[in-house]
Amino acid sequence: MVLALAITASPAAEPRKVLVLGRISDDPTAHYEQLRPLLDYVVSRMGDVGITEGRVLMARDVQQMQSYLRRGRVDWVTETASGAMRLEARAGARALLLTERHGVSRYHTVYFARRESGIGALEDLRGRSIGFQNRQSTSAYFVPAAELLAQGLPLEILLSPRDAPEPGSVGYLFGRSEFNIASWVHKGLVDAGAMSNLDWDSPRQVPPAFKRDFVIFHESAPFPRALEMVRGDLEPRVAERLREVLIEARDDPAAADALRQFFRTTAFLPIDADTRAGLDGLRDGVARVVADVE
Known part of the structure; x- marks a missing residue:
């Protein structure tokens, strides 16, 4: 089964033509169905930067996803704000876009x-x-x-x-x-x-x-509902094209169903200076909780 192969694939880095979307999941089968339509939509619009195939790779926890990112096994991850900041701090991931779900991009x-x-x-x-x-x-x-x-x-x-x-x-x-x-x-x-x-x-x-x-x-204070992250060493032109495709998806009727299945996403939004400052504070807070409480 494709999903099982994606989960247990060899640790070697994926070829550059493949875009790998990662997710921390306790229900891989259900999440695969939610992720795949948007990944297919994105891949179909990234041929100009050499992307011709998409794969989904699930991680059982944040530590496994950190390993995948550091080893180049995952290119793009969708995560909650706290999870995203843990991946940024521990795996060098980079925040690409703010994710709006059900019309809400921030909450508190x-x-x-x-x-x-x-x-x-x-x-x-x-x-x-x-x-x-x-x-x-x-x-x-x-x-x-x-x-x-x-x-x-x-x-x-x-x-x-x-x-x-x-x-x-x-x-x-x-x-x-x-x-x-x-x-x-x-x-x-x-x-x-x-x-x-x-x-x-x-x-x-x-x-x-x-x-x-x-x-x-x-x-x-308010903080992002969710974030789209990319690994820190993802080729810049691939990361920028992914960013463009995701931002433009809200206005493309062909993306409507894929966005709905992608955790009821309604838009992907640029990260402005205020949001970045808030994320920096959240990253420091999450790090303190991990160090002092867990």
């Missing part, structure tokens, strides 16, 4: 607690607990963890909701879903929760019956 983290909790600022979390989603989440783990560390609040993983953090630190648990985080806060199992503003605004993730008992006590 919302911190919330029960109204009667007495929590009105990040500092009030000292000696208390917070619910995150999982170790891969930008909005519900890396960003809030980095902000708490920047405030001088050490983080301590808890064994269960019944476990209590040390008085000077913030205890955290992974809820695995935004709905679970909201439920834990509502039931008093944790003192606060963190999630993206998009999930906060979703009645499915935060039911109105819960939300009326909550208060938002802090919001982060």
Whole structure:
């Protein structure tokens, strides 16, 4: 099967005529179906720079993707902002474009607690607990963890909701879903929760019956929804042509279905100076979380 061959291919570098799109995935078959249509669309428009074939290569985790990038096994990766910054810092990947999904290119983290909790600022979390989603989440783990560390609040993983953090630190648990985080806060199992503003605004993730008992006590600065990355030593003319094709795709009817399947992407946008500055800050924050918490 083509997908299996792509995953287990020899470690030798791919020929220059092949463009390899990578993805960190715990469900390779499903993600292959989402990636392939856009890759085919892109390859069909890159013959002028020698690209005649496209392949998908899945990685099981960020460490494996870092290895693929350093060894020239992957040319282009689509990633969350935190994942992208880890690839930039550890594998020399380069941010090519900002990815807009469902019409949204940036979002931010919302911190919330029960109204009667007495929590009105990040500092009030000292000696208390917070619910995150999982170790891969930008909005519900890396960003809030980095902000708490920047405030001088050490983080301590808890064994269960019944476990209590040390008085000077913030205890955290992974809820695995935004709905679970909201439920834990509502039931008093944790003192606060963190999630993206998009999930906060979703009645499915935060039911109105819960939300009326909550208060938002802090919001982060906005950060990119997702990024398209390329390996640092990708041939400049190939990288630039890939950038052009992706930017132009939003206005090409022939790309509409491929974009929809590509995680509901609505546009690829240039990275301006403000976005780059924000990414630099996010990269430093992610590095601190990896070093101090994991």
